[in-house]
Amino acid sequence: QQPVQSPQAVILREGEDAVINCSSSKALYSVHWYRQKHGEAPIFLMILLKGGEQKGHDKISASFNEKKQQSSLYLTASQLSYSGTYFCGTEPFNAGGTSYGKLTFGQGTILTVHP
Amino acid sequence: DAGITQSPRYKITETGRQVTLMCHQTWSHSYMFWYRQDLGHGLRLIYYSAAADITDKGEVPDGYVVSRSKTENFPLTLESATRSQTSVYFCASSGRYGAHEQYFGPGTRLTVT
Numbered sequence A: 001q002q003p004v005q006s007p008q009a010v011i012l013r014e015g016e017d018a019v020i021n022c023s024s025s026k027a028l029y030s031v032h033w034y035r036q037k038h039g040e041a042p043i044f045l046m047i048l049l050k051g052g053e054q055k056g057h058d059k060i061s062a063s064f065n066e067k068k069q070q071s072s073l074y075l076t077a078s079q080l081s082y083s084g085t086y087f088c089g090t091e092p093f094n095a096g097g098t099s100y101g102k103l104t105f106g107q108g109t110i111l112t113v114h115p
Numbered sequence B: 001d002a003g004i005t006q007s008p009r010y011k012i013t014e015t016g017r018q019v020t021l022m023c024h025q026t027w028s029h030s031y032m033f034w035y036r037q038d039l040g041h042g043l044r045l046i047y048y049s050a051a052a053d054i055t056d057k058g059e060v061p062d063g064y065v066v067s068r069s070k071t072e073n074f075p076l077t078l079e080s081a082t083r084s085q086t087s088v089y090f091c092a093s094s095g096r097y098g099a100h101e102q103y104f105g106p107g108t109r110l111t112v113t
Helices: none
Strands: A004-006 A009-013 A018-023 A028-036 A043-049 A054-057 A060-065 A070-075 A084-092 A109-114 B004-007 B010-013 B019-025 B031-038 B042-051 B054-057 B064-066 B076-078 B087-094 B108-112
Touching: A004 A084, A009 A018, A018 A084, A018 A109, A028 A060, A028 A070, A043 A060, A070 A084, A084 B042, B004 B087, B010 B019, B019 B031, B019 B087, B019 B108, B042 B064
Parallel strands: A009 A109, B010 B108
Antiparallel strands: A004 A018, A018 A070, A028 A043, A028 A084, A054 A060, A060 A070, A084 A109, B004 B019, B019 B076, B031 B042, B031 B087, B042 B054, B064 B076, B087 B108
């Protein structure tokens, strides 16, 4: 089942912050975050594994709440280059307790940053 | 060039024709994936491969066939194209087992008339 992302779209001014959420109805092994610019391929941002960890990449960070099966992507002090569509991809636990990298992606969140 | 490439980048075909989309990667990654991207659906996994000669279905495999005789190539074939298969197709690869980053190719825009 497809994870649900919210909001569907965000409009920011440079320097403002944003949060994008990703919720799943399944127990998750991992959550992946990707960004895609119009007409281009998705680019990997980060992976979060079970354990409620938080990761950071420059001014973009993310958290994973294992109990709620939710992940949030935090973009601080946004830059024009942050514009694009953000996708979360989720992988549920399987019977073997292993990961195969088979992701189910959310519908995406369109982020627009204006000068 | 090094990396992951797809060909053709654009393809127009007629309903009922067979079409093969090519994917080639130069990293010797074990894991390869095919996704389709449609408005309102995001990215959906069609097929997945863990190694040469090992493939498995994804979320939307009907109407598609894959093969992987060599590690670096992962072609996707539409046996009898339908209008509902009009989409952008992305190939991706991952070098390590499990939950690791996937590197996406540039995509193939396929139109079935």
